[in-house]
Amino acid sequence: MIRSEVRRRALYMLDEDPTNPVYFTVAEINDLIDEAMEVLSEEVRYQKKTGYVPLRTGCQLYHTLSIDPLCLSPTRVYLMDYEEPLRYTTVLNLSLHENRWMEHTAERPHHWFSLDHQTFGIYPRVTESSGEVLRVDYYTWANPAPSDNAVLPYDDAMLDAVVQYVVYSGLMKRWDIARASDVFADFGSFFQDATFRKEVRRYNYALLQRLGHGEANGFNAY
Numbered sequence: 612m613i614r615s616e617v618r619r620r621a622l623y624m625l626d627e628d629p630t631n632p633v634y635f636t637v638a639e640i641n642d643l644i645d646e647a648m649e650v651l652s653e654e655v656r657y658q659k660k661t662g663y664v665p666l667r668t669g670c671q672l673y674h675t676l677s678i679d680p681l682c683l684s685p686t687r688v689y690l691m692d693y694e695e696p697l698r699y700t701t702v703l704n705l706s707l708h709e710n711r712w713m714e715h716t717a718e719r720p721h722h723w724f725s726l727d728h729q730t731f732g733i734y735p736r737v738t739e740s741s742g743e744v745l746r747v748d749y750y751t752w753a754n755p756a757p758s759d760n761a762v763l764p765y766d767d768a769m770l771d772a773v774v775q776y777v778v779y780s781g782l783m784k785r786w787d788i789a790r791a792s793d794v795f796a797d798f799g800s801f802f803q804d805a806t807f808r809k810e811v812r813r814y815n816y817a818l819l820q821r822l823g824h825g826e827a828n829g830f831n832a833y
Contacts, residue, residue: 612770615759617644621777625785635781641756644763647776648753651769652683656750658764659686666690666720666743671713672732673745681752685731688723689746697723697733705734719743772798 618640619629627634651657662678675682688697700722705712712734720733756763763770775798782791
């Protein structure tokens, strides 16, 4: 489905004329579509890719931007020359076993770890690289839709989630809290783990703030 069709569906659900919306601009809805794609990329981890980075002598930390500017988080690291995956560990686990683990070197790494959302590392560092390559499997952010004819890379269920997110955001802008809550509940069906519960807590906090602001300024939120 292309972006213009997603926008049309969202505007219909917001009781707006898709060809001449009153309460929203086309640019606003397009921005919400991109925002929905970003939320789904982070929460659902829908798109997965593979990239490659050279194994560098003495280098322990690698930036994901060297693989892909849209890299969200690595999921597995392989040492290509040996055709086997590195075992995943954590900085905490390494520190518990050896305080000076960052000084360790070897002919080849055996583990990899995540430092933050843009950095991962290997352990131990290699004493000398002879052209070996790391293969990195990773989840990726969705590309923002560049035009109305751009096809969104989702199946029907995910496209429904994009529309629901846009509609929810639009209803919140109009202070239609009751309908927004219903739409958010539908959108939440895509998040059945702790991430969704975190989103619910954040939503409830924002809702209480909006209600408190409305009552303080004489608005009827319903």
